[in-house]
Every structure is written in structure tokens, then in C-alpha cells.
Amino acid sequence: xxxxxxxxxxxxxGHLRIEVEVENxxxxxxxxxxxxxxGFEVFMRGRDPRDAWYITQRACxxxxxxxxIASVKCLDHAFGVEIPENARIIRNLIMGAQYxxxxxxxFYHLHALDWVDVVSALSADPKKTAAFAANHNNSPKxxxxxxxxxxxxxxxxxxxxxxxxxxxxxWGHPAYKLPPEANLMAVSHYLDALELQKKxxxxxxxxxxxxxxxxxxxxxxxxxxxxLDVDHIASFKYLMQEIMSxxxxxxxxxxxxxxxxxxxxxxxxxxxxxxxxxxxxxxxTKHHTKNxxxxxxxxxNHDLSKVFDADTAKVAEHVKHSWYDGAxxxxxxxxxxxxKYTGLNDFKGIDLDKNEKYSWLKSPRYEDQVMEVGPLARxxxxxxxxxxxxxNLVNSTLKTLGAPATALFSTLGRTAARALETVFIGKExxxxxxxxxxxxxxxxxxxxxxxxxxxxxxxxxxxxxPRGALGHWIEIKNKKIENYQMVVPxxxxxxxxDNAGKRGPFEESLIGTPVAxxxxxxxxxxxxxxxxxxxxxxxxxxxxxxxxxHKFKVA
Amino acid sequence: xxxxxxxxxxxxxxxxxxxxxxxxxxxxxxxxxxASYTQIIAREIQKAAKRPPVIWMHFAECTGDTESxxxxxxxxxxxxxxxxxxxxxxxxxxxxxxxxxxxxxxxSIHENKGKYIVIAEGAVPTKDNGIxxxxxxxxxLELATEVCKDAMAVLCVGTCSSFGGVQAxxxxxxxxxxxxxxxxxxxxxxxxxxxxxHNVKNSxxxxxxxxxxxxxxxxxxxxxxxFAYGEKIHDHCPRRTHFENGEFVERFGDDGxxxxxxxxxxxxxxPETYHxxxxxxxxxxxxxxxxxxxxxxxxxxxxxxxxxxxxYERLPDRTPFGSVSADKVAAVVGGATAAGxxxxxxxxxxxxxxxKGDEEDTKE
Numbered sequence: 042x043x044x045x046x047x048x049x050x051x052x053x054x055g056h057l058r059i060e061v062e063v064e065n066x067x068x069x070x071x072x073x074x075x076x077x078x079x080g081f082e083v084f085m086r087g088r089d090p091r092d093a094w095y096i097t098q099r100a101c102x103x104x105x106x107x108x109x110i111a112s113v114k115c116l117d118h119a120f121g122v123e124i125p126e127n128a129r130i131i132r133n134l135i136m137g138a139q140y141x142x143x144x145x146x147x148f149y150h151l152h153a154l155d156w157v158d159v160v161s162a163l164s165a166d167p168k169k170t171a172a173f174a175a176n177h178n179n180s181p182k183x184x185x186x187x188x189x190x191x192x193x194x195x196x197x198x199x200x201x202x203x204x205x206x207x208x209x210x211x212w213g214h215p216a217y218k219l220p221p222e223a224n225l226m227a228v229s230h231y232l233d234a235l236e237l238q239k240k241x242x243x244x245x246x247x248x249x250x251x252x253x254x255x256x257x258x259x260x261x262x263x264x265x266x267x268x269l270d271v272d273h274i275a276s277f278k279y280l281m282q283e284i285m286s287x288x289x290x291x292x293x294x295x296x297x298x299x300x301x302x303x304x305x306x307x308x309x310x311x312x313x314x315x316x317x318x319x320x321x322x323x324x325x326t327k328h329h330t331k332n333x334x335x336x337x338x339x340x341x342n343h344d345l346s347k348v349f350d351a352d353t354a355k356v357a358e359h360v361k362h363s364w365y366d367g368a369x370x371x372x373x374x375x376x377x378x379x380x381k382y383t384g385l386n387d388f389k390g391i392d393l394d395k396n397e398k399y400s401w402l403k404s405p406r407y408e409d410q411v412m413e414v415g416p417l418a419r420x421x422x423x424x425x426x427x428x429x430x431x432x433n434l435v436n437s438t439l440k441t442l443g444a445p446a447t448a449l450f451s452t453l454g455r456t457a458a459r460a461l462e463t464v465f466i467g468k469e470x471x472x473x474x475x476x477x478x479x480x481x482x483x484x485x486x487x488x489x490x491x492x493x494x495x496x497x498x499x500x501x502x503x504x505x506x507p508r509g510a511l512g513h514w515i516e517i518k519n520k521k522i523e524n525y526q527m528v529v530p531x532x533x534x535x536x537x538x539d540n541a542g543k544r545g546p547f548e549e550s551l552i553g554t555p556v557a558x559x560x561x562x563x564x565x566x567x568x569x570x571x572x573x574x575x576x577x578x579x580x581x582x583x584x585x586x587x588x589x590x591h592k593f594k595v596a
Numbered sequence: 597x598x599x600x601x602x603x604x605x606x607x608x609x610x611x612x613x614x615x616x617x618x619x620x621x622x623x624x625x626x627x628x629x630x631a632s633y634t635q636i637i638a639r640e641i642q643k644a645a646k647r648p649p650v651i652w653m654h655f656a657e658c659t660g661d662t663e664s665x666x667x668x669x670x671x672x673x674x675x676x677x678x679x680x681x682x683x684x685x686x687x688x689x690x691x692x693x694x695x696x697x698x699x700x701x702x703x704s705i706h707e708n709k710g711k712y713i714v715i716a717e718g719a720v721p722t723k724d725n726g727i728x729x730x731x732x733x734x735x736x737l738e739l740a741t742e743v744c745k746d747a748m749a750v751l752c753v754g755t756c757s758s759f760g761g762v763q764a765x766x767x768x769x770x771x772x773x774x775x776x777x778x779x780x781x782x783x784x785x786x787x788x789x790x791x792x793x794h795n796v797k798n799s800x801x802x803x804x805x806x807x808x809x810x811x812x813x814x815x816x817x818x819x820x821x822x823f824a825y826g827e828k829i830h831d832h833c834p835r836r837t838h839f840e841n842g843e844f845v846e847r848f849g850d851d852g853x854x855x856x857x858x859x860x861x862x863x864x865x866x867p868e869t870y871h872x873x874x875x876x877x878x879x880x881x882x883x884x885x886x887x888x889x890x891x892x893x894x895x896x897x898x899x900x901x902x903x904x905x906x907x908y909e910r911l912p913d914r915t916p917f918g919s920v921s922a923d924k925v926a927a928v929v930g931g932a933t934a935a936g937x938x939x940x941x942x943x944x945x946x947x948x949x950x951x952k953g954d955e956e957d958t959k960e
Contacts, residue, residue, distance in 0.1 A: 047694035048732045051687045054659045056731060077736075078721075078728040079656055079762075080769035089906035095893060096901075099762040102660020102793060125849075154691045194678065203647055203682040209700045210691030232674045239667050243882040250888030251878035252667070253660040253793050257888035259908075264848050264889035267856035276882075382727045401728075489849030566693055577658045 042069065043559045044390055048076070050569055052151040054103040055576025057535065059547070059569060060391060063556045068565070071544070071551040072391045073535050075402040075576050078364075078380065085525035090116060090494055090517050091260060093525060097513065098254055100527065100578035105253040106139050106245065107506040108513070108527070108578065115513040116260035118328045119500025125487035126326060127269065128262035130477045133322050133334075134277070135249045135258070136504070137470040141284050142241035142252075143507040144416075144463040145292050147573045149234035152456065155567040156299055157219060157227040160212035163199065165225035167192055173222040178294035182233070183226070191229040211563045216555075218302040227299065230291055237287050244280045247273055262489030269481055269488065278474055285467045296460040300442055300453060307448030310568040312550035313411045313543075314343035314450055316418035317533070319351055319503035319510045322469070334469055335462075335505060338422035339407065343450055348425040351407075353501060353512055356528060359404040359539040361396060370406065370540055373514050373526040393538065402576075404536035404545060405528050413546040414509025414533045415572060416459040417449065430468070434461045452550070455571040459507075494520045506530050508573045529578040547572060619670035626801040626876065627813065628823045637808055647679070648807060649704050649712040652686040653743055655736045656729055656763050656772055657718025660793035661754040662688045665715075668796045669880050681803070684712070698732055705746060713803070714747040716740070716757040719764055720778035723771025741779045749806055750775065750786045753799050755895060758788035758818075765901035776819075787812045788819045792895035797876045798824040818898055820870070829866035829892045832874040835859065845889075853889060863908040864891030871896040 048058035056077040062070040081100060085093065094112035101108060110132055117124060124132075167188035174183035198204075211217075219227070242252040248265050249255030257264045265273075320337035323330050331337065337351040357370040366381045383398050385391075391399045406412070423431040438457060439446060448454055480486075495517055503512045509530030516524040536545035544552075547569060554564050617634065624633040652662070666673045677683055683690075684704035690697060704712060718736075721728035726737030734742075744750050755761040757775050764772040776786040789798050802821055805813045813821040830836065838844070838858040845852040845862050860867070866874070869892050877884045885892060894904035 049687055049693065049697060051690050051693045051697050054688070056654070056729065058730075058732075076730045077656055078770060079772075080728075081763075083769040084763070084765045084767065084901075089908070092905055092907050095907055096762065096765075099658055099660070099792065102658035102663050105658075105660060105663065150689060159691070198678050201647070203649075203684075205647075205677060205683045206686055206690040208684065208690075208692070208703070209696040211696070235666065235674050235677075236672055239669065239673075239880065242663075242667055243879045246879040246882040248888065250883050250885040250890055253663040255888075256885035256890045256893070259848055259890075262849060264853070266849055266853040267889045268887070382724070384727075385730070385733070387733055486854065487849060489847075489853070491847060491849070561696070562694070 045556070045559050045562055045565070046387055047562055047565060050566070050574070052154065052566070052570060053574040053576065054101060055531075055574070057569075057574055057576050058385070059551075059565060061551060061556075061562070061565060062390075063559050066555055066557065068551045068554040068556060071548040072399055073402075073537060073545055073547040074385065074400040075531075075535060077576065078401040079577075081527065082525050085522050088522050090119065090515060090520070090522050091492075093515060093522060094258060094260070095256075097525070097527060100529070101506075101575055102253045102577070103575055104139065104143060104506040104508060104578075106135055106249060106255045107504065107511060109255055109258050110136055111502050111504045111511050111513045111527075113258045113260055114328075114502025114504065115500050115515050116502070117500070118502060119498045119515050119517055120260050120492050120495060121498075122261045122490050122492050123326050123328070124262045125485075125490060127477060127480055127485065127488050129323060129326050130473050130480070131248050131263045131265060131488070132258060133473055134470060134477075135245055135255060136322065137466050137473070138241060138245035138249070140463060140466045140507055141244065141288065141470075142238055144459050145234050145241070145288065146238050147507070148292065148296070148456070148460065149231045151573065152570045153227060153231055154210065155563060155570055156217070156303060157231075158212055158214075158217040158224050159195070159207055159210065159228055160199075161217065161219070161221045162224040162228045163192070163196055165192065165221035167225070170222040170225045173220075173298075174226050177298035179290040180294075183229070188225055188229060191232070192225060195228060211561045214561055214563045215557050216563050219299065223298060223302070227295065230295055233287070233291065237284065240280055241284050244277065244284060247277050247280070259489060261492040262487075264489065266486065266488040269477075269486055274474065274478060281467070281471060281474070285464075285471075288464055288467055293460055293464055296457060297438070297441060300457065303453060304442065304444060304448075306453040306567065307444050307451045309554055310452030310455075310550045310571060311343075311450040312413055312546050314341075315407075315410050315412050316340040316421050317351060317407055317412035317414050317510050318419045318422045319353070319505060319512060321419065321505035329503070335419050335423055336426045336428070338426060339412075340418070340421055340425060341410065343447075345421065345425050345446070348422055353503060355408045356405055356512075357409070358528070359406060361404075361540045362398050362537040363400050363403045364398050365403070368540060373405075373512070373528050393542065400537040402532050402536050404539040405532055406539050409539075409541065411536075411539070411543050411546060411549065412533055414530050415455065416462050416507070416509075417455045418509060419505060420458040420462055421449065430465055431461070434465060452568045452571040459573070496520060506575070508575050509533060527578065531572075531575045531578070534572045535574055535576065547574070622670040622797075623801050623804045626797055626823065627805055637804060647682040649684050649708045650681045650686075650715060651684055651701065651704055651712055651743060651747070652715045652717065653740065654687050655716065655718030655720050655740065655757065655775070656770065657754070657756050658762075659688060659717070661717040661757075662686070664793040664796050665753065665799060667879060668800055670800075676800070681713070694732070701743070705743065709746045711748055712746075713806070714744050714750040715799070716744070716750055716752045716775045717754055719756040719760045719772035720775055721763075721770035721772050722778050723769075728770040737778060740775055741781070744775065744779055744781055747785065749812060751799060751802060752776070752786060752788045753794045755790040755792050755900070758790040759898045761792070762901060765899075783819065785812075786819055787815060787821060789824070790818075790820065790896040790898075791871065795824075795873070795876060795878060798872070816870070820896070824872045825870040825896060827870065827872065829869045829871055829874050829886075833866055833886060834874070835886060848889070856889070859886060859889070859891040861910050862891055863893075863906070863910060865894035865900075865904045865907075865911060866892040868904070868911060869894040869897055
């Protein structure tokens with residue numbers, strides 16, 4: 042048995058270490074460790090509640106804006122203010138822009154190099170590449186000449202001897218299956234997508250003020266009352282068209298072009314098969330409305346015949362294997378944290394028999410069940426809840442690939458679900474802009490309602506980050522933050538063992554993954570990346586009693 | 597070489613000539629150099645035989661500065677990665693993980709000793725020997741020292757790597773500090789590009805300045821380049837006239853909000869913040885916070901998380917501003933217009949512009 046430690050896992054947000062045990066060419070066991078602790082909830086305490094959204098947005102700069110939105114929803118609830126219709130639409134448009142940015146960047150820049158061999162692209166014939174592209178996509182750019190130029194540029198780059206971020210990649214690994222032409226096409230689109238993501242960031246900045254880290258939401262609404270004009274709305278619509286053209290003509294076709302070579306990955310990386318979504322894009326202004334474009338729901342044991350309502354009261358966090366004192370599972374709002382760092386020993390391995398702690402991440406569980414969150418969870422919940430657009434997208438994709446429905450529960454399934462929801466969201470956004478125009482033309486230009494900080498109170502807000510279910514909780518005392526808590530996607534997905542010893546989703550999904558070469562663990566990256574890990578916000582601490590870090594032991 | 601020949605020369609290079617010249621012009625403008633520098637910048641960059649190695653380190657951070665950096669235009673981000681510099685280590689984009697990633701880092705440090713540029717993102721936790729961040733069995737603190745000590749220059753992008761940032765706000769549970777302060781390395785090679793996140797226009801301009809002149813641009817007392825942090829947001833704010841006229845947004849969603857009046861009374865920290873947002877804007881000129889109706893929160897200032905909060909309270913009620921309150925001034929002078937002017941005068945009297953004495957003389 043070989044023990045493989047991958048630290049850092051790159052092409053993710055944040056600091057993640059994965060340790061696996063490989064036996065007979067397959068992963069036998071796995072351990073996921075978050076290796077950065079920042080202490081958000083500690084410094085939130087005692088601050089002005091209105092500032093919470095601005096501070097918590099800094100939990101993550103990749104899924105920027107999502108914490109801002111979760112937080113203002115939490116504050117709307119705590120302050121007892123309902124936001125105007127226009128504010129709801131603007132917030133949804135900002136959030137939608139985040140998805141149009143985040144998902145393509147994940148596919149091309151964080152995930153693609155797990156499937157695409159850049160070196161192989163050097164031996165591609167540009168003519169064949171153009172033919173391959175014409176067979177798969179509708180990109181007007183993908184001509185023979187274009188691929189010739191890309192290949193020349195790539196060759197010049199490689200010949201310079203300075204390979205930069207591509208040095209020491211796993212090129213030539215037997216798990217790469219694409220023909221050179223597909224690789225060249227993908228490299229070309231990698232570069233195109235790197236330019237395109239700036240447009241999606243601009244899209245968000247139109248009503249977000251800037252990107253990363255928007256600055257235009259407030260409890261009670263949004264601040265864009267001065268720019269609800271033709272100029273800004275027309276820019277938004279125009280940019281949307283350009284971005285959607287890429288998503289529909291390049292991104293989706295690329296997923297469908299790459300997938301056939303990797304259909305075996307439709308049977309790898311399933312995990313526990315439990316899925317949780319809080320839901321996304323509220324369609325009315327009531328707090329915690331169930332009327333959302335992506336509905337909330339819980340699916341258990343791969344069973345697509347049933348979906349349960351998701352209830353935030355059923356969440357508890359375990360710390361038995363996390364670097365915190367204590368063992369009792371607690372609801373986020375009652376949680377307690379005493380950091381207790383015991384280190385990691387690269388030479389010994391993690392000893393579960395001795396209840397070894399091995400991550401800064403806690404283990405949130407839903408009624409003691411391990412839950413996967415993210416695009417696959419959202420798409421499955423919407424599918425089972427009967428959303429026709431989502432059903433059509435999923436069914437036609439399975440049909441095109443000749444894959445069974447069970448292939449959804451996999452590494453490939455996560456990657457496909459991410460692409461499908463991007464196009465679905467884009468189409469919804471186009472309707473919302475028209476709705477906004479309708480309101481304005483009727484003379485409804487309200488963007489924010491007055492607020493007052495309550496002397497004391499409690500609130501929570503849920504939404505979905507691109508990576509999955511996100512919740513914020515606040516307790517207010519004497520008009521100040523008494524306690525603030527976030528339960529974020531990668532805490533769900535990247536969690537270590539819970540009190541019952543059940544593996545977290547990353548860990549469970551790696552079991553059985555083939556590893557051709559333990560020194561070049563490409564296959565492990567595929568499955569981990571399929572979750573789109575985002576560690577910065579996953580590590581947190583709450584301490585309602587004191588704002589000091591407690592004593593810890595270093596083993 | 598004649599201008600025409602220069603242009604022909606540039607046309608042979610990989611970056612489309614038109615884009616490249618535009619980049620050089622924009623960079624010259626951002627740096628405050630005369631337009632004639634456009635061609636000089638172009639020539640200097642193109643003649644480099646080996647692309648300068650860049651090692652990008654992530655410490656306690658949110659990756660917002662990486663995200664900001666990849667928004668680069670003029671030159672485009674693809675050109676920067678493929679043609680301008682060699683990004684030898686960058687955890688967010690690099691192909692290898694684990695041991696193979698470490699090899700990339702070690703190879704670059706070893707081969708380019710004293711010749712590589714470090715771009716640092718995120719604060720360094722220092723409390724309890726830095727255990728709050730580990731990367732491959734080393735703490736962030738150990739790595740920061742190891743990587744920065746042989747660097748030619750260290751660019752700290754964002755407020756976290758510059759000053760500690762969000763996690764360093766009181767009570768700073770992990771002892772997070774800016775990279776220079778945490779490592780204690782000589783400050784001469786450090787430059788701070790704070791902002792939450794930093795604006796890519798400023799990092800690209802700083803890199804180009806460094807490649808062009810072989811040294812860092814002129815800096816202020818916090819080691820921020822004067823070209824980007826030499827003037828206040830307020831100095832170039834398009835809503836400035838409303839400030840002078842005493843026309844303020846009183847609450848978000850009111851009539852003044854719709855008329856794009858001054859945000860000072862709902863917390864704008866523009867009068868206290870040295871940054872060029874009001875000149876260069878964000879996302880290729882798409883917008884900026886004040887353009888979206890929200891006040892500036894002062895994110896490029898050293899301890900803004902503690903000194904600029906609460907964000908929705910106006911400045912005179914806060915200590916950095918002295919004891920002069922807008923209401924008191926208004927009561928004495930009478931009338932909103934006079935109040936606005938008087939408050940502004942008070943601000944200038946209290947803080948003033950960055951005095952010559954505060955600047956470090958690193959000018960050419």
C-alpha cells in the first residue's frame with residue numbers, strides 16, 4: 042500500500058491537503074485537510090451589523106459577491122426589512138453574473154488541465170483540429186488559420202524553455218485520452234475563456250460597482266438607484282449576449298466534446314449520494330421564500346424518486362477530527378470553538394484509532410448525514426422537483442452522450458451539471474433584465490427601503506455559491522454583532538470524518554478512484570476538482586463566549 | 597530607429613501590435629509618464645531575452661487579488677502569462693500539484709536567485725509560530741521568508757499581504773501581518789499595492805515600471821506607489837461638486853441617491869483614502885463603488901478594517917478625523933452649502949495632502 046500526500050492541491054481556491062492510501066492501483070482511503078485558519082467569526086463580534094456583508098464577502102474572492110448576498114439576506118431578516126422588487130432583481134443579476142464568470146473559469150482554468158494534455162496539442166494538425174471543432178461547436182473563431190496561430194504561439198512558448206505554470210504538469214500521463222486535435226482545440230479555448238472571463242466580471246461590475254468584491258448591496262436593498270438607466274441596462278444586455286454566445290457555442294459543446302473520451306468517469310467519484318441545496322434566485326421579496334429559480338431540497342442515497350424540503354435547523358457541526366476542542370455536535374448558532382492544533386505527520390499517516398484531528402474544517406452534517414453540495418445537488422433537486430428546463434437539459438445531455446442517469450452521480454456528472462446550470466441561469470437572467478425594464482417603465486424605481494438596527498435580534502440568510510449551499514447566521518445585541526456564523530460549501534464537501542467516523546464528500550468520492558502512477562496523482566485531482574473546492578471560506582470559528590483564541594497544543 | 601520602423605518591429609512580435617502599443621500607452625499614462633514613453637516602454641519590454649520569472653505566493657487570503665490580476669487588459673492576461681513574464685509558481689493556475697508543484701517553486705528560486713519577482717497575496721499568520729497556515733509541511737511564515745529573501749522585488753498585492761488585511765482586524769486572532777512585517781526582511785525591495793482587492797492596472801504598471809527602470813516607482817510612507825496612491829479618491833470624485841454644494845444622499849434609496857449626490861453622509865471615506873479608483877475605475881472602466889452609489893470604504897488604507905468602520909457612519913464622528921463633526925460645523929456656519937465646504941476645509945486642515953516629508957525618495 043502506498044500513501045500519497047498532495048499538498049498543496051493547486052487549481053483551487055485556498056489551501057487544501059489530500060492524503061490517500063493506494064492499494065492495487067486504486068484509492069483505498071482518503072483524508073481531506075483544510076490547512077488555513079483565519080478566524081472570521083472572532084473578529085466579526087462587536088462590530089456594526091450593517092458592515093457584516095462587506096466583511097464576510099472577504100471570505101472568498103473567487104466566489105466573490107456570494108457572501109455579500111447571503112449576508113445582506115441575513116441582515117434583511119434580522120432588521121425585519123423587506124427589499125423592493127428592483128433590489129431583488131439587481132441582486133439576482135449580480136449573483137447570476139457570478140455564475141457566468143465562475144463556472145467557465147472553473148472548467149477551463151481550474152479543471153481542464155486534468156483532462157487536456159497541453160503537450161499533446163503541439164502535435165495536432167490545425168486542419169484536423171478545425172474539422173474536429175466544426176463537428177462539435179458553433180464557434181465562428183475556430184478556423185484552420187486560427188488553430189495554426191495558436192499552435193505556433195504554443196510552440197514558441199514551449200521552445201522558450203520557460204514553461205511557467207505548465208512546467209512539471211502531468212503531460213503524457215496514461216489517463217489523458219483526448220486526441221491531439223481535441224487538446225489543441227481545448228488549449229485554444231482555454232485562452233479564449235481567459236479573455237472572456239473579464240467580460241463576465243464587467244457584467245457583474247455594471248450593477249456591482251466592481252469585481253472582485255462588489256460594493257453596491259446593503260441591508261434593505263441595493264445602492265444603484267442612480268444608475269437604473271438605459272445606458273447601464275443596455276450595456277448589461279449587450280455583454281450578456283456576448284457571454285452567452287461563448288457559453289452556448291463553446292463551453293457547452295466543449296464539455297460534450299471532451300466527455301466521450303472520459304465516459305468511464307461517469308462511474309467514478311460518486312460519493313455518498315446525499316445532496317443538499319438551500320436554493321437560489323428568490324422570485325419574490327419575502328424572507329426565506331420557497332419561490333426560487335433553483336428550489337431548495339435534500340436527496341438521499343442516490344434516490345431520485347424523492348426530494349425533501351431543506352431545513353436549516355437540521356444542521357449540526359462535528360469537530361472530533363477537526364483542530365478544535367470538544368466532541369459534541371452543535372447547531373451553527375450554538376457552536377463553540379477552541380482551536381487545538383495537533384499538526385500533521387507526513388511520515389506516519391493519520392491515525393483514526395487514536396481519534397486524530399487533521400483539519401481546520403469542521404464537519405457539518407444534516408440530520409447526521411454527510412451531504413454533497415454544489416451544481417450537481419442543485420441540478421438534481423431542480424430535476425426531481427420538476428423544473429422542465431433543467432429536465433430537458435439533463436435528459437438531452439445524457440442522450441447525446443449515451444450515458445445512463447446513474448452517470449450523473451460521478452466526477453463527470455458534477456462537471457456536466459456545472460455547465461448545464463450555467464446556460465440555464467443565463468437564459469433566466471435575460472428574463473429578469475426585461476422584468477427590471479418593465480418595472481422602471483411603470484415608474485417603479487425603488488431600490489432600497491429604510492432600515493434601523495434592532496437593539497437585539499436574530500437572522501439568517503441562505504443562498505447558493507457556485508460551489509454549493511451557503512448560509513449565514515447573525516445574533517445582534519446592543520445594536521452590535523454578538524455572534525456571526527457561516528456554513529459554507531467547501532465545509533460540507535471538504536469536511537473530515539464526523540463524530541460517527543463517516544468520511545466527508547471529498548474523502549468518500551475518492552474511494553475506488555484508479556491511480557495509474559502514485560507519483561503523478563492526476564486522477565485524484567480530477568475528482569477533487571470536480572467539486573470546485575474553495576477553502577478560504579470553509580475554515581471558520583465561532584465563539585459566542587469570548588473573542589479570544591483559546592489555548593492549543595502542538596503535538 | 598524611426599517610429600515607423602519601431603512599429604514594424606513590434607508588429608513581428610506575438611502580441612498584436614495595435615494592442616501592444618495601446619498597453620504601453622495606458623501603462624505610461626497610469627504611471628504618470630509623458631506619452632513619449634509609450635515607445636520606450638514597448639522597446640524595453642520586447643528586448644528582454646528571458647521573460648522575468650514571477651513567483652506568486654498565496655498566504656492567508658481569499659484569491660481576490662488573483663482574480664483581480666486576471667482581469668488585466670493592455671496587455672491581456674493571456675499575453676502577460678505567455679509573453680511578458682514567466683509565472684513559474686501560482687497555485688491557482690499551475691498544472692502540477694503537491695510534490696511536482698514544490699519542484700516548480702524550488703527550481704525557479706534556485707535558477708533565478710536574486711532575479712525573480714515575488715507577487716504576494718494574503719497575510720502571514722504569525723501567532724503560535726504561524727501554525728494557522730501550512731503548505732506542504734511548512735508554515736506560511738517559513739515559506740514567506742524562504743521565498744522572499746532571494747527575490748529581486750516583492751510586490752504585495754492587496755491589503756492583506758501589504759498590511760494584514762481582513763484577518764488582522766481586531767482582535768487579530770491569528771496574528772496576521774503583512775509579508776514584510778511578518779518576515780522582517782529589509783523593506784527596500786517591498787512595494788505595497790493595497791486595495792480589497794488591488795486594482796490590476798496598478799500591479800501591471802508597477803511591474804512594467806520595474807522592468808523598465810530596474811527599480812521600484814516612487815513610494816509613500818506605506819511603500820505605496822505615488823502614481824496610484826498619491827491622491828485621494830475625493831480629489832477626482834465625479835460627485836465632488838455635490839459635496840461642495842452640500843447636496844448629500846441622506847439615506848440609500850432617497851431622491852439624492854437617484855440624483856447621484858455626494859455619499860459623504862452615508863459613510864463615504866473618499867476624503868481620507870489615497871487611491872486612484874476615481875481616475876482609473878474598475879474592470880476596464882466599467883464602474884467603481886461610488887459609481888454604483890456606494891461610498892468608498894477606504895480599503896487601501898493600512899488599518900481600514902478598524903479605522904474606517906462603521907462603514908456607514910460619516911467620518912467626522914470617527915477618531916482619525918479629529919473632533920470636528922459635520923453637524924457642529926453646519927450649526928456654526930449655517931446652511932448646507934457652507935457646511936459642505938467648511939467640513940472639507942476641516943479635513944484638509946487636519947490631514948492635508950501627503951506631505952513631501954512623508955514620501956520616500958525613490959524617484960528616478
